[in-house]
Every structure is written in C-alpha cells, then in structure tokens.
Amino acid sequence: MRLTNRFELKRWARTTASAALGAGLMGLLATAAVEADPPDCPIAITACGCVISQTGTYTAANDLSASQTSEPNCIEIAAAHSILNLKGVKVLGNNAGIGILIDRKATSVIVEGGDEADGSPQAVVSQWNIGIEDDADGAIIEAFNAIGGLALLPSGHTPGNVTGGVLLKAVENSIIGDFVASYNGKFGVKLVKSSMVHIANATTQKNGDVGIRLDASNSNRIGPATTAGNANLGNWLLTSSHNLIHDLPGATGNGNTGILIGCGLKTKNCPGNERSDRNRVINSGAPGNAKAGIVIRKHSESNLVTVNHNDGNGGKQMDMVDENNKCDSNVWYNNTGQGNQACIQ
Amino acid sequence: MPAPAAAKPKPGSCAKTITACGCVIDQPGIYTAANDLSASQTTQSNCIEIAPKGSGAILNLMGVKVLGNDDGTGIGILIRKDAVDVIVEGGLESNNTPPQNPVGSPPESSMFAKVNLWDVGIEDDGDRAVIVLFADIGGSLLGGAGPVTPKGNATAGVFLNGVKGSFVGDFNANFNSKFGVIMKGSSDVTLANFTAASNHDTGVRLESSDQNSIGPAGASSNTNDGMLLLDSSRNTIHDSNGNSFNGNTGIMLACGSGDLCPLADGSSENRIVNAGAPANSVAGIVINLGNLRNTVTLTNNHDNGGPNDMIDLNPDCDHNTWYNNVGTGNQNCVQ
Numbered sequence: 198m199r200l201t202n203r204f205e206l207k208r209w210a211r212t213t214a215s216a217a218l219g220a221g222l223m224g225l226l227a228t229a230a231v232e233a234d235p236p237d238c239p240i241a242i243t244a245c246g247c248v249i250s251q252t253g254t255y256t257a258a259n260d261l262s263a264s265q266t267s268e269p270n271c272i273e274i275a276a277a278h279s280i281l282n283l284k285g286v287k288v289l290g291n292n293a294g295i296g297i298l299i300d301r302k303a304t305s306v307i308v309e310g311g312d313e314a315d316g317s318p319q320a321v322v323s324q325w326n327i328g329i330e331d332d333a334d335g336a337i338i339e340a341f342n343a344i345g346g347l348a349l350l351p352s353g354h355t356p357g358n359v360t361g362g363v364l365l366k367a368v369e370n371s372i373i374g375d376f377v378a379s380y381n382g383k384f385g386v387k388l389v390k391s392s393m394v395h396i397a398n399a400t401t402q403k404n405g406d407v408g409i410r411l412d413a414s415n416s417n418r419i420g421p422a423t424t425a426g427n428a429n430l431g432n433w434l435l436t437s438s439h440n441l442i443h444d445l446p447g448a449t450g451n452g453n454t455g456i457l458i459g460c461g462l463k464t465k466n467c468p469g470n471e472r473s474d475r476n477r478v479i480n481s482g483a484p485g486n487a488k489a490g491i492v493i494r495k496h497s498e499s500n501l502v503t504v505n506h507n508d509g510n511g512g513k514q515m516d517m518v519d520e521n522n523k524c525d526s527n528v529w530y531n532n533t534g535q536g537n538q539a540c541i542q
Numbered sequence: 543m544p545a546p547a548a549a550k551p552k553p554g555s556c557a558k559t560i561t562a563c564g565c566v567i568d569q570p571g572i573y574t575a576a577n578d579l580s581a582s583q584t585t586q587s588n589c590i591e592i593a594p595k596g597s598g599a600i601l602n603l604m605g606v607k608v609l610g611n612d613d614g615t616g617i618g619i620l621i622r623k624d625a626v627d628v629i630v631e632g633g634l635e636s637n638n639t640p641p642q643n644p645v646g647s648p649p650e651s652s653m654f655a656k657v658n659l660w661d662v663g664i665e666d667d668g669d670r671a672v673i674v675l676f677a678d679i680g681g682s683l684l685g686g687a688g689p690v691t692p693k694g695n696a697t698a699g700v701f702l703n704g705v706k707g708s709f710v711g712d713f714n715a716n717f718n719s720k721f722g723v724i725m726k727g728s729s730d731v732t733l734a735n736f737t738a739a740s741n742h743d744t745g746v747r748l749e750s751s752d753q754n755s756i757g758p759a760g761a762s763s764n765t766n767d768g769m770l771l772l773d774s775s776r777n778t779i780h781d782s783n784g785n786s787f788n789g790n791t792g793i794m795l796a797c798g799s800g801d802l803c804p805l806a807d808g809s810s811e812n813r814i815v816n817a818g819a820p821a822n823s824v825a826g827i828v829i830n831l832g833n834l835r836n837t838v839t840l841t842n843n844h845d846n847g848g849p850n851d852m853i854d855l856n857p858d859c860d861h862n863t864w865y866n867n868v869g870t871g872n873q874n875c876v877q
Binding site: 254278280282305312315337339340370374375393395397398416420421441443479505506530531532 | 758781837
C-alpha cells in the first residue's frame with residue numbers, strides 16, 4: 198500500500214501506531230512515527246517535496262523532479278485560495294506519487310502551467326502515478342502542454358503517468374481546461390463523485406483505457422474536447438447522470454467505443470444500479486471507432502443524443518446503439534450514422 | 543359606447559408538417575417546417591408556440607426562414623413555461639459538414655434556419671430546452687454584404703426567461719436591436735459555440751441569472767458591451783476570446799441596482815477563464831464596485847481604448863482575483 202496524501206499518511210501512521218502498541222510491536226511504531234511533514238514551499242519553488250500551507254502566489258523556478266525528495270508527491274497545496282504557476286517547467290516523477298495534489302480543504306486554488314502571454318511555454322507533468330489530483334472544491338487547473346506524455350516525431354511518445362493524467366475526487370465546481378492529457382496508463386481525466394465540474398478545451402488521446410471517465414459524478418459539463426485514439430473508450434459515463442457533453446466532435450479512433458453511457462462493456466445486461474440517466478450529448482461526434490460510436494447501455498434512461506456525427510464505426514449498425522427496448526425514454530434525434538434500432542435517428 | 547374588441551382566437555394545433563405561422567405544438571412528437579414561415583400568414587402574435595402539453599416535443603425548422611412583421615412585435619418560436627425537455631433545431635445534422643463553427647469562419651451556413659424581424663426571435667420559458675443549429679437568430683450578412691446594415695429582431699435574438707438547465711448552441715445572434723442573447727432569472731443554462739455580434743446594445747446579457755456556462759463564444763462589435771452580467775453570480779465564461787470591438791466594454795460584471803450597488807446585488811463568484819476582451823472602445827474586462835469574489839485568469843485583453851484594459855473598481859480588488867492576464871490594470875491587484 199502506498200499512501201500519497203499527506204493526511205491519509207498521518208491517519209495511517211496513527212492507526213498503525215495504535216495497533217502496534219496493542220501488539221507490542223514497537224519497531225513498527227518507530228517506523229510509522231518518523232514520517233515527517235514535507236517542508237513549506239518557498240514562493241519560488243526549486244524542488245519537489247514541499248507543501249503550500251499559506252495562501253499566496255507560488256511559481257516554479259526550474260524543472261522539478263521526484264529525485265529531489267523522498268516525499269511521495271511533488272507539490273501539495275494545503276492552503277485555500279493559493280495560486281501555483283508552473284511557468285512552463287517539467288514536473289517529472291518516478292512512476293509513483295502525485296505531481297500536484299490539491300488537498301481536501303484547499304478550496305478555490307488556481308494551478309496554471311504557464312503564463313498567458315503569447316508564446317509562453319506551458320508545463321509538462323508526467324511519470325507520476327497521477328499527474329494532478331484535485332480533492333478540493335472550486336479549483337481552476339489550466340494551461341498545460343501535457344499532463345501525460347508528449348508525442349514525438351515522426352513516431353513514439355515520452356512516458357505518461359502510470360495511472361492517469363488528472364483525477365478529481367469528490368469535488369464541486371472545479372474547472373480543468375486548456376490542456377492535453379495523453380499517453381497515460383489508464384485515463385486522461387477521471388472524475389469520481391464530483392459534480393458541477395467544467396472540462397473544457399481538453400485533449401485526451403491515446404490513453405491506456407479511456408480518455409475521460411466519470412464515476413458516480415453528476416451535473417458536469419464536458420466540452421469543447423477531443424477524446425481520440427484511446428485504447429478502449431473515448432468517454433465513459435459510469436453511474437453518472439445529468440451530465441452535458443457538447444462540442445466534442447473528436448471521440449474517434451478509440452479501440453472500442455467513442456462515448457459509453459452506462460455500465461462497462463464487459464458486464465452483460467447491466468444491473469439497474471449502474472445506470473447513467475438524463476445525460477445530454479449535443480453537437481459532438483463519435484465517428485471511426487473500432488466498434489461503436491455512442492452506446493447507451495441497458496437501464497440507462499432519459500438520455501438525449503442530438504446533432505452528432507457518428508459515421509464509420511467498425512461494428513454493423515453500431516454507430517449508435519441503445520440496449521433498451523425501443524430506446525425506452527432515451528431520445529436520439531438528428532444524428533448521422535446507423536443505429537441498432539428504429540428509435541435511433 | 544364602442545364595442546369591445548373581439549378576442550383574438552387561440553392558435554390552432556400545429557400539424558406535424560408545419561406550413562404557416564400561427565400554431566401551437568400541444569402534443570409530444572416530431573414537427574418539421576415544410577417551407578418558409580411568415581408572420582403575414584397569421585393574425586397570431588407569435589409564429590410557433592410550444593405548450594406544456596407539448597413537453598418533450600421536437601421542432602426542426604429544416605433550414606427555413608421564420609420572419610416576423612418587422613414591427614417590433616411577436617416571437618418567432620416560444621417555448622412556454624412548463625413546456626419542458628423541448629428540442630428546437632434549425633436544420634439537419636447531415637448538412638452540418640463540416641460542423642458549423644460560429645466562433646470561427648465562415649460564421650454562417652445557408653443550410654440552417656433564420657429567425658428574424660420579430661420582437662424576440664426565440665424565447666424559452668421552459669426548463670431543459672435544447673436549441674441548436676441556427677444560421678441566424680437576428681440579421682445576417684450572408685449573401686447581402688453591402689452598405690446597408692442588416693436588421694435583426696427588435697429586442698433580442700434569444701431570450702431565456704426563468705429557465706433551468708437549457709442548452710443553446712451552434713448559432714449566430716447578430717444585428718438585433720438590443721441583445722443577441724438575454725437571460726433573466728435563469729440558472730444552469732449552457733450557451734455554447736455561438737456568436738453575438740453587432741447587436742445594438744449588448745451581445746450577451748445576464749440578469750439575476752446564476753450558475754450558467756458561456757463558451758466557446760464570441761461577443762464582438764456590439765454597440766455597448768460584449769457580455770454584461772447584472773446581479774448574476776457563480777457563472778463561468780470560458781473559451782471566449784472574441785469579445786472585441788464593442789462600443790464600451792468587452793465583459794462587465796455589475797450590480798443590478800446601479801454603479802454604487804446600493805442594494806448589494808452584485809455579480810459575485812463568477813469565473814472568467816481562458817477568454818479575452820481586446821480592442822474594445824473603453825475597456826476589456828470591468829468589475830464594478832460591489833461585485834466580489836470573482837476570478838479572472840488566463841485572459842488576453844490588450845489594446846482597449848481607455849486608460850486600462852482591466853478595471854476593478856473595488857478597493858484593492860476586495861476579494862476578486864485577477865491573475866495571469868494580458869493587458870494593463872487600474873490597480874496593482876489586477877494582474
């Protein structure tokens with residue numbers, strides 16, 4: 198077990214210490230007790246392994262690396278309303294930990310990869326377990342050249358993050374935009390139990406599983422965005438309802454399906470408790486995927502799919518698939534591509 | 543004693559194939575326009591209304607023109623209050639190749655509907671409507687570029703009136719006599735992929751409207767402001783770079799009760815991200831006195847006509863955050 202959140206680590210240490218006392222395992226207690234808090238970050242950050250514990254504006258002064266510290270994460274943000282600008286540097290991990298972690302109580306934080314001025318470089322965050330993790334409400338995360346790997350010409354890419362580019366856990370009202378999250382081991386962006394989040398101006402390509410994944414996350418907005426060439430899915434809404442996908446025409450070239458609403462494709466006859474309802478997919482498109490364009494799985498209802506281009510997917514009549522009898526209460530109208538039922542238009 | 547005026551007859555139910563203005567959609571189903579529609583075809587005030595009993599209905603205008611009397615009256619398409627989950631589309635997605643991009647160029651397509659010369663082009667009073675694929679909800683330069691300024695709707699192209707969760711996208715709302723888009727008392731609305739330009743007051747105006755999302759969008763060359771938020775909070779403006787060449791300000795956050803905000807009805811906790819308001823006559827982005835806890839970041843606001851591109855009229859910006867923007871600010875806290 199590797200604990201990457203500082204507060205989780207302390208909790209684990211306390212729990213382990215209690216158990217150790219009860220069992221007389223003083224050696225284990227000693228091991229747990231030596232875990233120290235990372236030092237406070239200076240205003241100009243020169244090395245990984247610090248925590249922003251006071252509100253202010255912080256900038257990176259040079260490239261940052263996991264090799265500079267024994268802490269699991271590069272920079273943690275524990276102070277609400279803080280600003281961190283990475284000024285176009287590289288933040289490189291050792292295939293564990295988190296590049297930038299926004300702690301639960303650090304609300305309304307801004308994390309930016311570079312300056313707005315024309316031609317300013319934007320940061321790269323890669324080779325961590327998770328590139329950027331937001332556990333707090335109201336964050337703004339913007340302007341990253343890569344939260345993952347970078348494509349190399351004429352072929353290949355630099356390494357991404359082991360699991361994912363951006364992870365949002367139980368947050369409300371965060372914005373993540375103007376970034377590329379590609380070549381990560383599993384996902385480009387994942388929301389877990391999060392709501393009212395904006396994902397805008399995002400590119401998530403060639404991730405090991407899915408471009409953008411929502412788990413138990415409701416009332417979020419995604420778009421404009423591109424989710425292409427991911428190994429399995431472009432977008433997946435799992436037990437997630439009331440979300441809006443708009444201006445996402447490039448859910449294309451994925452290994453299985455462009456946009457999946459409902460339970461996973463490995464599950465036959467989705468159980469009713471894994472439904473994704475009342476989502477809207479508008480002015481988007483899922484063409485040219487290996488199997489299917491847009492799929493609504495069984496028991497997911499009252500979704501709307503309109504004004505989408507979904508031609509040329511691999512499966513027969515698989516550009517648009519609704520597994521519910523006569524689409525149930527799902528509405529498919531004014532899309533291009535072939536559907537598996539007459540109710541799909 | 544003069545005889546009382548005869549009551550105007552109620553509009554009849556629309557046929558599934560609509561050939562004339564002056565009907566109401568009062569059952570769910572798919573309705574399409576068969577030909578251009580005109581106010582001259584009816585004595586009713588509005589062209590097509592969608593009633594609560596028509597909740598869930600789909601209306602596709604199939605690229606036709608829906609034209610009013612050009613006398614400042616009536617509504618082209620009215621979604622009545624309690625008519626929920628209605629879809630109104632201006633054409634076929636199969637004609638949307640390449641996909642229409644009003645924010646880019648060219649901004650217009652002849653394959654999608656035009657709604658013009660009404661008081662309001664499209665009014666949505668019902669929750670969770672989807673309104674998409676319109677070439678013009680207002681005047682048009684398409685095929686008519688010349689010395690005469692195109693004429694639009696008298697008050698607004700699109701009016702969202704007390705709604706929740708509606709989506710309006712893929713459209714141009716230009717050359718209207720007041721507003722491209724106006725929202726009153728509305729929340730959780732998304733305005734996306736649109737242009738609100740050359741309107742004779744403001745491109746996009748929010749009044750007492752919270753938690754809405756605007757972008758991608760552009761509001762340029764309007765007589766007064768590009769985007770104006772009055773007594774409207776927790777909105778997000780993102781990916782909206784073209785708020786330029788407006789007669790006053792690109793984006794303004796203001797109180798509903800006036801410049802000094804006597805009723806403390808400010809526009810607060812809004813976020814303007816990855817956007818821009820350059821080259822307006824007076825200023826790029828302005829936060830008036832009493833509008834607090836707003837965040838403005840990653841915006842490009844150079845070359846505005848006044849002394850500053852970005853203006854915060856609150857002492858030391860109060861609790862507004864300005865960070866990583868381009869342009870000059872009126873205080874050190876505006877960065």
